[in-house]
Amino acid sequence: MSPPQYNRLVYASLPPAEAQYQLAHINESRVQAIVSSQIACLVIAVIAVVLRFVSRRMIKTAIKADDWMIVAALVFMIGFVISVLLCILQYGGGRHAILLKNPVEFAQSVLAVEVFYTPAISSVKISTLLLFGRIFPGRQFHRILWGVGIFVATYSGIQVLCAIFQCRPIRAAWETSLKGQCIEINLVFMILGGMNVLTDLIILFAPLPMIWGLQMQKAMKLQLMGIFSVGGFITIVSIYRIPKLHGLSLVDASWSNADATIWSIVEIGVGIACACAITYRPLFNWVFHLHISEAGSAPSGKSSRPSAGAVNYPENCQQGWRGIDENKYKMHRVGTSDKGSFASGESRSRLRDEEWH
Numbered sequence: 001m002s003p004p005q006y007n008r009l010v011y012a013s014l015p016p017a018e019a020q021y022q023l024a025h026i027n028e029s030r031v032q033a034i035v036s037s038q039i040a041c042l043v044i045a046v047i048a049v050v051l052r053f054v055s056r057r058m059i060k061t062a063i064k065a066d067d068w069m070i071v072a073a074l075v076f077m078i079g080f081v082i083s084v085l086l087c088i089l090q091y092g093g094g095r096h097a098i099l100l101k102n103p104v105e106f107a108q109s110v111l112a113v114e115v116f117y118t119p120a121i122s123s124v125k126i127s128t129l130l131l132f133g134r135i136f137p138g139r140q141f142h143r144i145l146w147g148v149g150i151f152v153a154t155y156s157g158i159q160v161l162c163a164i165f166q167c168r169p170i171r172a173a174w175e176t177s178l179k180g181q182c183i184e185i186n187l188v189f190m191i192l193g194g195m196n197v198l199t200d201l202i203i204l205f206a207p208l209p210m211i212w213g214l215q216m217q218k219a220m221k222l223q224l225m226g227i228f229s230v231g232g233f234i235t236i237v238s239i240y241r242i243p244k245l246h247g248l249s250l251v252d253a254s255w256s257n258a259d260a261t262i263w264s265i266v267e268i269g270v271g272i273a274c275a276c277a278i279t280y281r282p283l284f285n286w287v288f289h290l291h292i293s294e295a296g297s298a299p300s301g302k303s304s305r306p307s308a309g310a311v312n313y314p315e316n317c318q319q320g321w322r323g324i325d326e327n328k329y330k331m332h333r334v335g336t337s338d339k340g341s342f343a344s345g346e347s348r349s350r351l352r353d354e355e356w357h
Contacts, residue, residue, distance in 0.1 A: 006098040013176070014097070018251050022096040030258035031094035037262045038081045041269030049074050052276040055283040066130035070275055073123035077268050080116035083109050084261055093254045100254055107174030110253065114163040114185075117264050121196065122156035124271040125149075128203055128231065131278065136210045144206060152199055159192045186248045193242040200235040227278055234271045241267055 004026060011019050049070055056063060087093035091106035100106050129149045133142055162185065167173040172180025211224045241263040249256040 004099060007100055007103070010100055010103060011098045014251060019098070022098045022252065022255075025096060026098065028255070029095050030255065031088055034084065034088055034094050034258055034261055038084050038265050041265045042077065042081050045074055045077055045269045045272040048273040048276040051283060052279050055279050055281075058282045058286060064130070064134060066127045066134065069123050069127035069130060070272060073120050073127060073268070073272055073275075076116050076120035076123060077265075077272065080113060080120055080265065080268065083112040083116060084265070087113065087254075094258060096255045097252045103176075104174050106254060110257070111163065111173055113261070113264075114189075115160055117268070118156050118159045118163070120268045121271060122152050124234075124268070124275050125152050125199055125203060128275050128278075131275075132203075132207055136207060138210075141206075141210065148199060148202055148206075151195075155192055155195045159188070162188045162192075186245055189245045190242055193238065193245060197235060197238045197242070200231065200238050204229065204231045204235055227281065230274045230277045234267060234274050237263065237267045237270050 006023065006026060011023070014022065052067065052070065053063070056067065084093075087106055087109040090101075091103075091109060092099050092101040093106060093109075097103075126149055129145045129152075133145050162183065164170065166185045166188075167180045167182040169178065169180055172178040172182060207228050208225055211228065212221055214221060214224075241260070244259040244263050247256055248260060
C-alpha cells in the first residue's frame with residue numbers, strides 16, 4: 001500500500017525534525033475515534049433531551065426556562081460536532097499536519113469548534129441552576145445560584161472572546177503567513193477548564209444539604225440525593241479533560257488536538273445527559289410502575305397512587321418547607337421568614353413534586 005500524498009507546502013514550513021517525524025508516521029490516524037465519539041455523544045444527548053421532554057409531557061408540566069436552556073446547549077453541541085466533522089472529513093484533521101488538505105479552512109473550523117464548546121457547556125450549567133432555582137426555596141440559596149450563574153456567564157464570555165481574539169490581527173489565527181501576536185490559548189483553556197471543574201463541584205454539592213434537611217424517610221432522602229448527584233460524572237470528565245489540553249501543539253494541531261476534541265464532546269454529552277436525568281423520575285416510575293407512598297417509600301408493582309400524590313411530612317416541618325409544589329415544581333415555605341421557622345400543625349407539609357411521582 002503506497003503512503004498517502006502529503007501537503008508539500010506544510011511539510012516545507014515545518015522544522016526539519018518535525019517534518020521528518022510526521023513523514024515517518026504518515027499512516028497514523030485518529031479519524032475513526034474522533035468521528036465515532038462525536039456521533040455517539042450527539043446521539044446520546046439528543047435522546048436525553050427527548051426523554052426530558054417526554055417526562056415533562058407525561059406529567060403535563062409546562063416547558064420552563066431550564067428546558068429551553070438545555071435545548072440551547074444541544075444546538076451549540078450540534079454546531080460543535082459539525083465543525084469537528086468538517087475539520088476531520090473535509091480538511092484532513094485527525095492525521096498529522098502534512099496531510100492537511102486546506103490548512104486555512106482547517107484552522108477556521110478549529111476556531112469554530114473552540115467558540116461552540118463554551119456556550120454548549122455553560123448552557124448546561126445555567127439550565128441546571130435554573131432547575132434548582134425552581135425546586136428549592138430560600139433567598140440565600142437563590143443568591144448562591146445567581147452568583148454561580150453570573151460567574152459561569154462571565155468566564156464563559158471571556159473564553160469565547162479569548163478564542164476569537166487569540167491573535168492580533170484575528171486572521172493570524174489561520175493565516176500563518178501573517179506576522180501577528182497570539183496569546184497562549186492552551187494555557188487560557190486550561191485555566192478556564194479549572195473554573196469549569198469548580199462550578200461543577202458547586203452545582204453538584206449545592207442542593208444536597210437542602211435535600212437532607214427535608215423531613216422524610218432517610219431512604220427517600222438518599223434516593224433524591226442520588227438523583228441530584230448524577231452530575232458527578234461530568235465533574236470527573238471535566239477533570240480528566242484538562243491534561244488533554246496541555247498536549248496541544250501548533251506545529252501538528254490536526255493530530256495533537258484529537259484527545260482534547262474527543263473529551264470536549266464527551267464532557268458536553270455527559271453534561272446534557274446528567275442535567276436531563278434529574279427530570280426523569282416520572283418516566284422511571286412509569287417504566288417500573290412505581291409511585292411514592294404516603295410513608296415515603298417507593299414500592300414496586302401497580303399499586304394505587306396516594307390520593308394526595310405526595311409524601312406527608314411530620315407536623316413540624318424543619319425550616320417550614322412545604323415541599324415541592326406539584327404544578328410549580330418548587331418548594332414553598334409556610335408562613336415563615338427567609339431565616340426559617342417551624343410550620344404549624346395546620347400546614348402539614350408534603351412533598352408533591354410531579355417529577356418525583
